[in-house]
Structures are given as structure tokens and as C-alpha cells.
Amino acid sequence: MIAPRPSKTAVQPEVAPLSLILQSPAYARVHLRGLRFPFPVIAEVIEGDCELNVPGQMRATHDGGWHAIRPLESPHLVLAERARVAFRQLPWSGQRIRVEERSHKPIASSLAMAVFQAPQKPWRLASASRELRIDQAGQLSRTLLSEGESFVDLVATQRLMRALFDLAGADREAARVGSYGFPDRARFEDAIFDRFGVNASLLHRLLNGR
Numbered sequence: 001m002i003a004p005r006p007s008k009t010a011v012q013p014e015v016a017p018l019s020l021i022l023q024s025p026a027y028a029r030v031h032l033r034g035l036r037f038p039f040p041v042i043a044e045v046i047e048g049d050c051e052l053n054v055p056g057q058m059r060a061t062h063d064g065g066w067h068a069i070r071p072l073e074s075p076h077l078v079l080a081e082r083a084r085v086a087f088r089q090l091p092w093s094g095q096r097i098r099v100e101e102r103s104h105k106p107i108a109s110s111l112a113m114a115v116f117q118a119p120q121k122p123w124r125l126a127s128a129s130r131e132l133r134i135d136q137a138g139q140l141s142r143t144l145l146s147e148g149e150s151f152v153d154l155v156a157t158q159r160l161m162r163a164l165f166d167l168a169g170a171d172r173e174a175a176r177v178g179s180y181g182f183p184d185r186a187r188f189e190d191a192i193f194d195r196f197g198v199n200a201s202l203l204h205r206l207l208n209g210r
Helices: 106-117 125-131 137-146 151-168 185-196 200-208
Strands: 019-023 030-032 041-047 050-054 057-061 066-069 076-079 084-089
Touching: 019 076, 019 151, 019 200, 030 200, 050 066, 106 125, 106 137, 106 151, 125 137, 125 151, 137 151, 151 185, 151 200, 185 200
Parallel strands: none
Antiparallel strands: 019 084, 030 076, 041 066, 041 084, 050 057, 050 076
């Protein structure tokens, strides 16, 4: 198994908000799919009811309930009307609530974090291999496939995940579609719908609690 060396130039995770809060509108249940955090998180229900469906299991959760989610797990979230849920990042070690971290997909998790930290980079197999200190681009591609991941999909997904955090942050105007590898807003919004199953307008409502 390839063990990537830490990048000297990597941006620290603190550049992005450490929590993502979603609140459904009063008039509809919301189905949100395709969330893939590059770090372990705790999903905590702040208000209302939700279903958190992780592959192989289904979790119905009410006020005060929480569940741990490993990096790159892809939960399907169903929010009841006026439900509010927070996804809070956990540190990689020393956490009182333990979750499995990178061991199940070490290379994919490392690449996901690198893209999340720098979504504006022109990510290609060659540049990603250099970032992870892997000798050959072909080796990176083969290793990702062995972990059940696609390079193109992983990069696109983590750019969108970073966009969610940026749009939910204090400076929403700083989020520009070009920062996430999209040539224009139309393609950015199409990618949001394809990935998360909701349109950009509803996603903004979820992030802004309206």
C-alpha cells in the first residue's frame, strides 16, 4: 500500500468552516444525496426529524441524536419540514468519539482532502501524483480503482463539497464558480443538481435556513 508523504505546501483544514448546517424549509421534505466529506464528521440533529441513510444501514434520528460518518461515506439525507442538522468535523486523532478514519481508503482520503483544501487548482493525475508524492500517475489511478474510486469523480465531488462550506460561510460572496473548476455558473449549477439531487436555489435555502 502506498503511503503518501505530507505535502509541505498543503493548506491547513482550518481554512474552511468546521461545520455545515442545513435547515429544510417549512413547506417540504428534502432529499439530499451525494454528500462526501473528506474528513470524519458527526451528524447531529439540532431540530426536527431526519433520516440518515448510509450504505448498508438506515438511521432515523430525532432532536439531539447524532451519528458518526467516516471520510468519503455517502449518506442520503432526508429532512422533514423545518428540520435542522449539523455536520461537524472531527479531528483525525485524539477524539473522544471514535470513528474509523482513513484506513479503509487511504489514498482516496488523502486526495479528497488535498482537493478540498485547494479546489481552484487544475487537478490532473500528474499534478495529484506529485501532491501525494506518488511516483507515477498511472499508479495513482490504479490505486484509486482498487479503493473503489474514480479520480475524475473524486475531484469533482470534493470541489462541490468545498463549495458547500464556502457558500455556508460568513463570506458567501467570496465563492466564485471559477474557484471550483467550472467555466460558468450554468455548469456549476448543473453539477450541483447531478451530485446532490437538489437545484441551486433550494441548496441556498438549505444553507441559509430559509
